[in-house]
Amino acid sequence: MNINQGVQEVFQKAFGNPRLIIKHNMVTGDLKEWDSFKNVEILLACEARFGIQFRSKEIDAIRSVGDLITACEQKLNAA
Amino acid sequence: MGKIISTVIDIKPKRVNNRLMSFFFSTPKIEDVLSEARKLLKESKLKAAADLLKKAQKKNLFHAELCLAWSQIHAQKGDQSSQRAAILEFIAEHPNDVLHHLKVVDFLLSENDHHNAQYFLTEIKRRFPLSGFTHTSQALLHCEREEYELAAGSLLQKQEVKTLDDGDTKLILRIRKGIAGKPGNNALKLLSDAQVRHLLLRYAYERFESLGGDCEFGFHQRRHGKEPLSLFRWAGMPRERMVELFNNQLKDFASIETAALKPNAPGLEGGESLEFYFHDIKYEYYSHTSTTKKSVNFVETEVDILNKLRPHFLMLTRKLREDLEDGEKVFIYKSRPGLSIENCIELHDALCTLGNNKLIIILLKEEGKTDFEVIRPNLLIARVTSWWGGGASEYTHPITKEWDFIIERAYQHFVTHYPELDLI
Numbered sequence: 266m267n268i269n270q271g272v273q274e275v276f277q278k279a280f281g282n283p284r285l286i287i288k289h290n291m292v293t294g295d296l297k298e299w300d301s302f303k304n305v306e307i308l309l310a311c312e313a314r315f316g317i318q319f320r321s322k323e324i325d326a327i328r329s330v331g332d333l334i335t336a337c338e339q340k341l342n343a344a
Numbered sequence: 345m346g347k348i349i350s351t352v353i354d355i356k357p358k359r360v361n362n363r364l365m366s367f368f369f370s371t372p373k374i375e376d377v378l379s380e381a382r383k384l385l386k387e388s389k390l391k392a393a394a395d396l397l398k399k400a401q402k403k404n405l406f407h408a409e410l411c412l413a414w415s416q417i418h419a420q421k422g423d424q425s426s427q428r429a430a431i432l433e434f435i436a437e438h439p440n441d442v443l444h445h446l447k448v449v450d451f452l453l454s455e456n457d458h459h460n461a462q463y464f465l466t467e468i469k470r471r472f473p474l475s476g477f478t479h480t481s482q483a484l485l486h487c488e489r490e491e492y493e494l495a496a497g498s499l500l501q502k503q504e505v506k507t508l509d510d511g512d513t514k515l516i517l518r519i520r521k522g523i524a525g526k527p528g529n530n531a532l533k534l535l536s537d538a539q540v541r542h543l544l545l546r547y548a549y550e551r552f553e554s555l556g557g558d559c560e561f562g563f564h565q566r567r568h569g570k571e572p573l574s575l576f577r578w579a580g581m582p583r584e585r586m587v588e589l590f591n592n593q594l595k596d597f598a599s600i601e602t603a604a605l606k607p608n609a610p611g612l613e614g615g616e617s618l619e620f621y622f623h624d625i626k627y628e629y630y631s632h633t634s635t636t637k638k639s640v641n642f643v644e645t646e647v648d649i650l651n652k653l654r655p656h657f658l659m660l661t662r663k664l665r666e667d668l669e670d671g672e673k674v675f676i677y678k679s680r681p682g683l684s685i686e687n688c689i690e691l692h693d694a695l696c697t698l699g700n701n702k703l704i705i706i707l708l709k710e711e712g713k714t715d716f717e718v719i720r721p722n723l724l725i726a727r728v729t730s731w732w733g734g735g736a737s738e739y740t741h742p743i744t745k746e747w748d749f750i751i752e753r754a755y756q757h758f759v760t761h762y763p764e765l766d767l768i
Contacts, residue, residue: 272696293571301571307654308573321666324573325550328510341368342379 268315268337272330275310279303289331311337317344374400374407390417406442408437412451419457419540428548442472451482453488461485476506482519483515491521496530508539513547516540517766546570547750548755553667553767555680555695556580557706559632560732565749567739574667575660579631581624581753583679583691589627590694594665598657602626605650607637609718620646622653668698672765673760678706678731685719693724704764721761726750 269287277285279295280303292298311333312318317340319335353592377400382392396419403671411434418426424654437446445468452461461625462485469478479502496519499512508516516534523531534540546568554561556576565572581589596602604623618637621630633653640649667673673694688705695701702722709715709727717725728750732743759766 296558300634301573302632302656304571305573305659309655309659321670322672324663342375 266342268334271314272311272334272337273313275307279307279310287330289329289334291330292328315341317341351755360660365698374409385413385416385420388420391422393417400501408434416455419455422623428460440768442468442475444478445472446477448479449485453485458485458489474505478503480512480515486677487515487518488523490522491532492519494648496534499534500530503539508543510543510546513543516543521766545752548751551674551755552676552751553673555586555675557679557680559680560767561676563732564744567744573660573663575657579629581627581629583683585627585629585688587691587694593698594661596626597661598624598654603650603654603657605646605653606630618650624656632703665698668701671699671701672753674702674704676704681708683707688719688723688725702758718757724754724757726754
């Protein structure tokens with residue numbers, strides 16, 4: 266499973282922009298309408314897409330798109 | 345024909361119950377090769393690990409990480425020159441990327457190979473003299489060796505070329521803890537630096553979790569560039585209901601029966617806007633949703649919107665439950681006037697239903713009462729002159745300094761009583 270691609274599609278859907286390209290150093294606020302509410306939507310979409318569930322501590326440690334991708338990878342590897 | 349062969353190949357590993365055989369017969373993925381190699385190395389099966397890597401390379405499967413796996417094999421054999429050659433091969437993949445180079449240091453540190461970590465770090469520093477990242481890595485290496493004064497020196501050196509950032513905060517905390525009240529000149533200079541104090545304050549703000557009252561604390565976190573996710577950050581509910589919610593261990597919160605959508609909410613700013621508020625009828629909880637009538641599809645009904653929003657609040661409830669059980673955060677509740685000490689204790693007792701939790705309650709200043717009161721080691725009351733209106737335009741409001749002082753002081757108080765709070 267290509268996690269980068271999967272996370273990119275999650276972002277494209279969340280922001281309603283099918284041409285959106287994510288970068289690992291992107292953080293909350295870098296895109297219009299990207300706030301903490303949107304972050305919950307993104308996390309829920311990643312959980313559903315990859316069949317994972319984040320722990321609170323894991324969520325707190327996610328600060329960028331790169332962190333989110335790493336967190337998804339780690340959850341999948343641990344599964 | 346090709347399809348038939350691949351089908352046969354796919355079946356074979358299932359018959360042969362052997363993880364290595366499965367690797368040889370199916371198309372390997374680099375993640376699987378690396379994970380398998382790590383397992384074999386952990387078991388000191390060097391030959392099997394080497395065979396695995398050779399096979400992967402024969403299948404034209406190349407990844408820089410394979411070089412690091414080779415370096416581990418050579419290291420376990422005690423062949424330092426081959427180990428270093430393999431690491432250089434890894435570096436050669438992205439020779440101009442300092443972060444790629446520094447992966448080597450992280451890798452060697454994870455292997456507890458401080459000697460080689462220092463060797464490569466010295467080389468990297470020579471190659472990238474203006475990089476701040478190398479100083480962070482050097483500080484980390486010193487911390488691993490418990491050389492805290494030198495670690496402080498490395499961060500001071502970093503300040504000469506770059507500003508310190510959130511990535512340095514945990515190192516600063518390690519240094520502060522490591523010097524154990526006996527700082528040398530470097531540590532003294534570092535810890536008294538305004539930028540360092542700001543980083544530590546930002547970190548402290550993140551360790552606190554809002555229990556609402558209103559959104560003020562959420563804005564203070566935003567003021568410090570922190571956007572944590574929490575159920576009460578942009579929400580409020582009557583204190584009595586909150587006590588009930590915790591005593592009920594969050595049971596039924598945001599359930600299908602109790603969840604509702606409100607176009608306006610009492611007591612929350614922006615009530616006149618077109619934003620939908622999430623409402624829990626049972627616990628009288630209201631929260632901003634950032635969902636407005638303008639932002640939703642015109643064919644969506646309120647039921648559709650609620651069905652979309654409910655999982656959001658269920659996730660935040662799940663997160664809060666874990667935080668309460670872990671007991672590693674400091675909860676902060678901002679109260680309207682009229683809250684008695686007994687009310688504070690009742691709320692704290694309820695908060696401790698799921699775990700040993702720390703709470704600070706923020707009230708307005710009252711004559712004859714101190715600004716900072718320790719009710720229990722894990723229950724504080726702090727008093728501020730006035731409430732802050734919030735909003736980015738008011739980040740210089742004098743009350744923000746009072747909040748910073750309270751958060752810094754409260755954090756220090758809790759760390760003194762619960763040292764595990766630091767460095768989580």
